[in-house]
Amino acid sequence: MQVRSKIVNARIITPHRIIPEGSLLIEDGRIAEVREGHMPGKNAIEIDAGGNYVAPGFIDIHVHGGGGHDFMDGNEDAFLKIAETHARFGTTSMVPTTLTSEKEELLHTLSLYERAKAKNVSGAEFLGMHLEGPYFAMSQRGAQDPRYIREPDPAEYEEVIASSPHIVRWSAAPELKGAIPFGRYLRSKGILAAIAHTDAIYEEVLEAVENGYSLATHFYSCMSGVTRRNAFRYAGVIESAYLIDEMDVELIADGIHLPAPLLKLVYKIKGPNRIALITDAMRAAGMPPGESILGSLHDGTRVIVEDGVAKLPDRSAFAGSVATADRLVRNMVQLGEIPLASAVRMITATPAGIMGVAARKGSLVRGKDADIVIFDENINVLRTMVRGKTVYEKENNGNK
Template sequence: MRPNLKIYNGNIVTPNRIIPGGTLLISNGKITAVSAEDMDAPGTVAIDAEGKYIAPGFIDIHVHGGGGHDFMDGSVDAFLEIARTHARYGTTAMVPTTLTCEKEDLLHTLAIYEQAHAQNRNGSQFLGMHIEGPYFAMSQRGAQDKRYIRKPDPAEYREILSKSNVISRWSAAPELEGALEFGRYLRSKGVLAAVAHTDAIYEEVLEAYEQGYSLITHLYSAMSGVTRRNAFRYAGVIESAYLIDGMDVEIIADGIHLPPPLMKLVYKLKGPARTALITDAMRASGMPPGESMLGHYRSGTKVIVEDGVAKLPDRSAFAGSVATADRLVYNMISIAGVPLTDAVTMITATPANIMGVSAQKGSLVPGKDADVVIFDEQINIDTTIVNGRIVYSRYPQKILEA
């Protein structure tokens, strides 16, 4: 059973301001009250925030793994351990993400998701699966395994979507033959269509947007910028992201995939309401540097983790992030100069809007799910609460008391 909680003596973070000395009440997994003053709440477990920040739980809509596990490992334990790992860093909800693979492996992963979702009680909540690939431009595959990259196959994706209802988003290259039809079909099934690993030009991205593609996956990574064709210049996906006002973007704000000037540019041009922070984390997230594996632990791609990022062994390209959500927020504040309220919005309200769950998550409002994090000035996580349940605390006695 979840106890009723009272979190007091904290600075409550809202999209527009910070409420000093505020109090938050939680009952039956929901937020019941938010106040600028202390409130009497008999029968609750009281948590003193000690002047730290009280914010909505972080929502990571693009994550592959962590804690030594990858969602492509195909086991319930891997799913649950990844959820527990990222909860330690403030993530209260996530969208598990696949890599390019064979249809059978994908269907197996989707089936494992359903089992893990039913058992997930002590980690970040799952918000459906993100299928990344296999419909990508070979020239922009990055660390994706080229053996599995192919054009959209209606028979294949229709079968997959008919066999599983847990897919919440799917990323593809919109310039490929059949990709527009694919985007329309995704939208007809209530699945978010996203642009990724692509060499598209502006005209192709605009048409894709009109057909239902509404998100740019990891902006700047594995996509076209300004290019020349027959001596003429064409705007690419990067420019399209800025030119199409209604297009949402996600960025890996680890300070490595995007250097500070680009982080500042995205914030300046797209703003916090259209920009989601993502980890894109692979299995080495939360682990020491060294050798690791992208994808399945037996058949994936070998990588090396150094300089705070995963790289291909020849160091020719990044092979995934090892970021955690707390560091994304810290980086946006400390190296991109973004106000704390906006940095938090980019990993709470904005991803909630993108994924269509803003009625339940993304802000500290009475009636919404009690997904809460408490952190200090350096965004070190003190406590993580998912649906009113304390799943992580620096101070174990808080969990024992609750």
Template sequence: MRQKIVNGILLTPYRAIQGGTIVIDEGQIVGVHEGSVEVPNAVEIDAKGQFVAPGFIDIHVHGGGGFDFMDGTEEAFLKIAELHARYGTTALVPTTLTAEKEDLLKTLDVYETAHRNNTKGASFLGMHLEGPYFALSQRGAQDPRYIRNPDPVEYEEILKHSSSIVRWSAAPELEGAIAFGQRLRQKGIIAAIAHTDALYDEVLLAYENGYSLVTHLYSAMSGVTRRNAFRYAGVIESAFLLDLDVEIIGDGIHLPPPLLKLVYKIKGADRIALITDAMRAAGMPEGESTLGSLKNGLKVIVEDGVAKLPDRTAFAGSVATMNRLVRNMVQLADVPLLEAVRMASTTPARIMGVDHRKGSLAKGKDADIVLFDQDFTVGMTMVQGKVIYSLLSGPSRSLAI
């Protein structure tokens, strides 16, 4: 089936095209045009003056809509995918929490079934294991009962069990973490630095041995520290100095506007991936919730637009959605719209190795497309040519860049 999207502002990798047309055939973009074009027998989608952008790609998300991937059910996976599609996400990487090996294996098994049956939500790009190989001192809201050093016997069993793991986050200063990073690189799995007290030399060694990404920059990691009167650079400074990709929770809370501006100024849009790191309360009313599995997860409080530990001493996860992150980068960090969209699409696609088919409005790419207005309210989400969410019956709104 041929489709064409008309009467929108197309946000391509290089420029915005007023009144452009996107032509879609069999789930792929086959043309991006500056004006109106005739497409015989095509189903026409009127963007009604909204922005037309590549679908958002969330490479670190735990849940939403009242569900968490650690619930270990197919329903949880599918409902989370549907919830985030309402906010412009067209592809995501389901993320675990620190847990027992058996729970991780079960979650990986459920992913396989959910991946096959996922037709109504954002598509899945593979699994992200966040932990359990972390520094206890930087655990954040991760359950300390399950935190441990990398164990070759354990992680080899997990790697053998599932081929769906695409990234794994760990603290590189732990005993065995360098060999772990090397093993992940051999398997083509992204090794990410997370929940860590590493110093610069340890980060540099990790970078040389497979670690290429920094998980939620600034959150649960070391900065400049003083030991015996001498100062040492931590993970934050190392991320700025080395050629590492970084992801940021751009909810304006985990990172306030000055830090959003600083990261953008130093790393630029081509090295930053916006992530929600959302837990089950995303898209839900504020109040009590659970981080992780309902069976043995951590009770949290959602207020002020973020999840907190019950004693309010630390954040316990985000409730952000991708459209909110893009809006924040534009409105709070003064980032140009095209650059903000790039951090939510093109850059995460490149990090995950899927930029040959996703992440931009270009001929030959999957028709993963989101429409949103000047308030960043999503009007339509399309995954591989299939409209899975739409508000286009609403009134037309004239926008200006």
């Protein structure tokens, strides 16, 4: 029996415009029709959007945790609770992300992902795993544990990739010995190669792009800008991403990792089709301020959550974000002063394209998955739907 529902009285954000008063029909988890005005009949369960915005579900391609859990906690429940936590804030798809660790812990996390994915029916959908590290520049490690940072080892990464078909991206520093062959190997396996925690200069970034790297992980954070070596200036990764049009960039638009002027600058130069908004959220996302742990419970780094961000105990550096997807969109509109439709694109269509899932996600188009978020003028999430199923609804939001 065909399951139908329709959303009416909605301001629908499409790839081309915002329909001021529209309707959307869902059939068996997919979008069947988007139209102006009221949609009569159809024998469908009616959801009244109450004049609020209806947008594609948010896609977070870099997230470590939330709701008091981390993907490296070593259990399936953590995966499921994180997916449920971020669904409350409009995320309908996510790419679970690891931290620098021993190989054995990495392999265990990958095995947990496969089991958790099969049980994940109440939260944001998993799109595959993102391995952040351990192949980083020690000088740009940020909050990554220095005990585990090392250079790319073909025996190691080939074993890890062979162990799981669910690795969809891997972040590394391209200037390291062996990083260029590593990038080529990733691409040969259909895995997105990203640049992160790096002191590379322009020439090294250009070589990396020529050999498979295409994305700058958490742009500006833990990466080189202009440097001087023996009186000569060199462009860093930041300038390289601006110069190389083909490079995509991730933004932690929490208003803290990057202040308003930098949000505006990145948008002005790269534009909404090359920017993916990410939470980079650790376990404290969706939780009250206070002490927390970055990474695994048994071997992670103690951090302090205050001022809307996680910090190292000595407050010398940020130790991860506690942002949620709604906050990213709100900040791009309010701090970045950009149109709502562009802010939504950067957390829907653009990340869908980067991750190769645009054929089924990222826009409200007939035939695509009915991943939908309903939010008000202030980007407060009222309802989240994954493949047509409501996984979160705000109490007393007035929707039927």
